[in-house]
Amino acid sequence: xxxxxxxxxxxxxxxxxxxxxxxxxxxxxxxxxxxxxxxxxxxxxxxxxxxxxxxxxxxxxxxxxxxxxxxxxxxxxxxxxxxxxxxxxxxxxxxxxxxxxxxxxxxxxxxxxxxxxxxxxxxxxxxxxxxxxxxxxxxxxxxxxxxxxxxxxxxxxxxxxxxxxxxxxxxxxxxxxxxxxxxxxxxxxxxxxxxxxxxxxxxxxxxxxxxxxxxxxxxxxxx
Amino acid sequence: xxxxxxxxxxxxxxxxxxxxxxxxxxxxxxxxxxxxxxxxxxxxxxxxxxxxxxxxxxxxxxxxxxxxxxxxxxxxxxxxxxxxxxxxxxxxxxxxxxxxxxxxxxxxxxxxxxxxxxxxxxxxxxxxxxxxxxxxxxxxxxxxxxxxxxxxxxxxxxxxxxxxxxxxxxxxxxxxxxxxxxxxxxxxxxxxxxxxxxxxxxxxxxxxxxxxxxxxxxxxxxx
DNA sequence: GACAGTTCTTAAAATAAACTTAAAATAATA
DNA sequence: TATTATTTTAAGTTTATTTTAAGAACTGTC
Numbered sequence: 411x412x413x414x415x416x417x418x419x420x421x422x423x424x425x426x427x428x429x430x431x432x433x434x435x436x437x438x439x440x441x442x443x444x445x446x447x448x449x450x451x452x453x454x455x456x457x458x459x460x461x462x463x464x465x466x467x468x469x470x471x472x473x474x475x476x477x478x479x480x481x482x483x484x485x486x487x488x489x490x491x492x493x494x495x496x497x498x499x500x501x502x503x504x505x506x507x508x509x510x511x512x513x514x515x516x517x518x519x520x521x522x523x524x525x526x527x528x529x530x531x532x533x534x535x536x537x538x539x540x541x542x543x544x545x546x547x548x549x550x551x552x553x554x555x556x557x558x559x560x561x562x563x564x565x566x567x568x569x570x571x572x573x574x575x576x577x578x579x580x581x582x583x584x585x586x587x588x589x590x591x592x593x594x595x596x597x598x599x600x601x602x603x604x605x606x607x608x609x610x611x612x613x614x615x616x617x618x619x620x621x622x623x624x625x626x627x628x629x630x631x632x633x
Numbered sequence: 634x635x636x637x638x639x640x641x642x643x644x645x646x647x648x649x650x651x652x653x654x655x656x657x658x659x660x661x662x663x664x665x666x667x668x669x670x671x672x673x674x675x676x677x678x679x680x681x682x683x684x685x686x687x688x689x690x691x692x693x694x695x696x697x698x699x700x701x702x703x704x705x706x707x708x709x710x711x712x713x714x715x716x717x718x719x720x721x722x723x724x725x726x727x728x729x730x731x732x733x734x735x736x737x738x739x740x741x742x743x744x745x746x747x748x749x750x751x752x753x754x755x756x757x758x759x760x761x762x763x764x765x766x767x768x769x770x771x772x773x774x775x776x777x778x779x780x781x782x783x784x785x786x787x788x789x790x791x792x793x794x795x796x797x798x799x800x801x802x803x804x805x806x807x808x809x810x811x812x813x814x815x816x817x818x819x820x821x822x823x824x825x826x827x828x829x830x831x832x833x834x835x836x837x838x839x840x841x842x843x844x845x846x847x848x849x850x851x852x853x854x855x856x
Numbered sequence: 857g858a859c860a861g862t863t864c865t866t867a868a869a870a871t872a873a874a875c876t877t878a879a880a881a882t883a884a885t886a
Numbered sequence: 887t888a889t890t891a892t893t894t895t896a897a898g899t900t901t902a903t904t905t906t907a908a909g910a911a912c913t914g915t916c
Contacts, residue, residue, distance in 0.1 A: 547801045547849070824875060874899105
């Protein structure tokens with residue numbers, strides 16, 4: 411969950427950022443309206459917390475501008491004023507909620523929670539090489555429309571190879587990376603896992619193979 | 634648009650009713666908690682405006698009762714108290730917005746407008762994924778025409794999964810979200826709850842399953 | 857082609873992770 | 887306070903992964 415916090419009072423901004431980060435939100439904070447618009451339109455946030463009183467471009471203008479650009483991210487407006495007109499203007503310009511300063515942590519979290527109850531964004535993290543694609547989140551290795559689940563150790567070994575696809579990787583380096591430098595793992599452990607991986611590459615029908623150069627190490631190759 | 638107005642001060646009730654009717658809303662007004670529950674459950678309203686201070690059963694009780702009955706109609710709470718605890722309690726019990734008395738016509742209309750625009754917006758009150766629907770107000774999980782009540786912890790766990798339906802969710806992240814970062818909860822606590830949830834998914838006959846990838850975390854999958 | 861040194865594969869054994877269940881402890885509710 | 891529901895703990899079971907180990911298959915040298 412990513413939140414854009416637009417607040418020019420540094421101490422308040424820091425406090426809110428900290429509170430939200432403790433809850434596991436990723437928070438970007440900016441202190442003026444111009445940056446707010448840039449950030450809001452430039453990155454995908456799950457929520458924007460927007461102070462009305464800002465230098466240069468005020469919060470209401472920011473809201474109007476980004477809504478005009480069809481941004482549908484929920485917006486929680488913040489203000490020191492309890493002025494009714496502001497509340498009405500804000501809600502009518504597409505703010506989703508409104509909170510007056512000062513507020514307490516609990517209220518902030520209740521409101522943020524209510525607004526972020528939306529499907530989370532998906533950031534896929536993967537390594538690709540030739541016809542192979544390794545999903546780093548799920549340890550699934552794919553080729554074309556076939557894919558296989560890797561175990562933890564298989565995942566570790568192929569990761570080392572895929573991160574350095576043209577390099578020779580020594581057995582020691584694989585052991586160090588996957589089993590850890592204190593481990594008692596032997597060459598045979600690596601051999602067994604390379605064998606498992608080869609079997610899966612074959613099953614996937616990949617062009618990529620694991621080549622062993624005698625006494626030197628392993629390297630990915632393309633047939 | 635039908636609105637249920639729950640307010641015991643006759644003059645205020647009449648005034649609000651009149652204002653809303655001028656805007657084209659159909660308004661039913663009741664003056665006590667017992668009737669409020671009956672009306673709320675008996676007819677389909679697009680919004681319930683609920684005073685906290687009521688004779689016999691107070692507004693908070695009304696809210697809790699109807700949410701327990703799986704009612705997901707948006708609720709705007711009204712109160713003379715500006716007590717923070719009430720706001721938080723209200724929001725946590727499934728109120729959608731909060732307004733302190735006295736208020737002005739404009740604010741009322743802005744908030745009513747915001748809440749009635751939102752009807753049909755599944756996002757605020759429920760999360761849906763494939764054949765599953767989780768009512769965020771009542772913690773009822775449904776699939777087709779079957780549904781089950783979830784306990785607080787079950788609700789917390791499945792919420793984390795449903796918010797990020799395609800992502801791997803680590804056990805740590807579940808613990809942090811559901812038990813809190815300071816808690817002493819262990820992996821086994823999560824395992825037990827995942828087991829409860831699986832049993833309920835099976836009972837519901839859902840296509841969705843909870844998959845555990847060893848050492849990586851949990852993820853929803855579709856069979 | 858025989859030998860020695862590697863490397864590869866496989867199956868079984870050992871270990872670790874994950875699951876389920878029931879009972880105990882705690883919390884919520886009547 | 888009594889009752890009920892929820893949550894935690896803990897132990898036993900199941901399942902998956904990892905390690906071990908032994909033999910087969912290569913590779914290069916003589």
